[in-house]
Amino acid sequence: MKKWFALLLLMISVLVLAACGGKKYEPLAVNEAVDTCVICNMQVKDDAFATQLITKEGKNYKFDDIGCMNEWKKKNGTENIGMEYVRDYNDKEWIEFNKASYVYDETLRTPMAYGVISFKDKASTEAFIKEQGVGTVLTASNLSSHDWKQNTDMMNMDMNGGDSHMDEHMSEDHEGMNSDKEMDKR
């Protein structure tokens, strides 16, 4: 009798454990040495621009730019996707694609120049826009109607606003000088 009971207990625990491990799509850490973007083949840097999706079969695809993930969805459809993850721009935490909040501006520099950056909440989105002086807030559903234009032509961009993203290290006087130059041109 005791034997049977033990067996029953084992079976129940196995069942419970199996249920726990059910459909759950965990994000994987980025390994810069081997991870390349499925679409554009570039190395996936372990930075805020990295994204990933997990298919219902459990396959994981990583991308260096959210625009590349969009390309993948265009090619392969979205029915088979279990979960998509993007990262918070500030602390690089993985967040679900649908729960994230986004900022787009053509002058924002991202690895493939799509200019879309993700944040975990709306407040940090607004703080970012305030700091940069450019950008529009988008939600995940807005992104489906976004035109995903890559900024390949910076000829007519506004220098004062756009450059500051990658060049946070520029000291005050450089920026002053930059705007001086801009004045000269006008």
Added chain:
Amino acid sequence: MIPSINTNNTGTLRILILMLFSLFLMYPASCGTVSANPNPEVISLQPIIDAANNGDSITLAPGTYLGPVHIDKRLTINGEGRATLLNSYPDAEVAVLISADDAKLKGLNIQQDNGGEAAAIRVEADQVTLEDLSIHTAGFGIVLREANDCVIANNKIRWFTPKGAASGTRGNGIDLYNSQGTNIRANEISYLRDGIYLENSRNTKVDQNRLYYLRYAIHCMYINGSSISNNIGEYNITGAMVMGVKDVVVSGNSFRKQSQNVHSQGILLYDVSTSSIVNNLVEGNRVGIYMQQSSDNTLQNNLVLRNYIGIQFEGAGGNQFQRNGFIANVIEAHATGSKNNQMNGNYWDSFEGLDITGDGISDLPYAINPFYQQLITKNAAYQLFFQSPGMTFLSDMYTNGKAQWSTDPTPLMQLQLDKATQGQASGGQGLVMLVGLLLLFVSVITIIYMGVLRL
């Protein structure tokens, strides 16, 4: 025993003292240049620049100078190779900032101790010349922003980790953003992230650079109308990463020995159109030429040697693909989803052609079977079955949609190597033959005289 050690010790001590003494005697004589500057006295460079007038030419005396500096006048500064500029001041992200058009910087050694986004030289002006510089940086090398028509030539750029600091992220050697018409020539760049990174910079000329131990030797994005020619890249993850461009020329480059990373390539072309990729040599890479989502390009006279995969097409259509030579690659070509390519007159060395007419062109076509590629794209673990009898058998069985496969209808029977590559392909054959004969001779002698005895 002990006394003997003692005497030995005093003996060595005496010799040491003598040597030290002689060193002191020799010091002033041999180090004439250093003695002028006995305690490495550091001169601040900024006051010298501030004192100069527009259009002046400054020749720096040999010695060590302190950065950071801001060149805001049309100056020519020449260090003649013996002046060194140090930037160890942690708040200064740029060692040399150039914001004056037509400024020239020559023959200066620059050491930038700051890492991350910090650059040794940052140019924000047009027609600036940077020549014969030797740059050691913990971050970026030369950065150009909104700087047009500059010349960057004969510079040496290397990455290093400053003493006592943890090694940070490597920056790019030469990094252009939104800078048109720059001429980047004969630089030597090593140990950085990307050797030459070009983004949104049109009509750039990248010529005769030597690029080693980098992530991507040349990485270009959105640089229409540029040319990448005669560069040499070795031991990088990828030689040339060409992405999102039109009307670009990639010619005469040599990308070799790029096989350390699982994603190594000689030349990667992604979203490239109406460009020409000609006369390149890709040797010993994991993938020689990888072409993806690219159309209407010309690939001619490239020599693809000893790669794991010679050429890989993915979604590449409408390209001209002629007179390329494929020799000693493990897999010559992969092609999936690539239609309407004009492929003819290439040489595939593993292909068993048949030339009845005797015109040097095989009468049997060469078709690239996509079976294996399709299989491993779906599940990478199937690579375990590479060249297994089953895989070969299945590949041969698979003829589905053969009309759509990438096919070379007129493959060459013999490859006419041009002069440039001939030496490399046939060099050392005589020696190999001689050594082989010698070995054969020795083994025959051994077998005849010793083989029987041993039984």
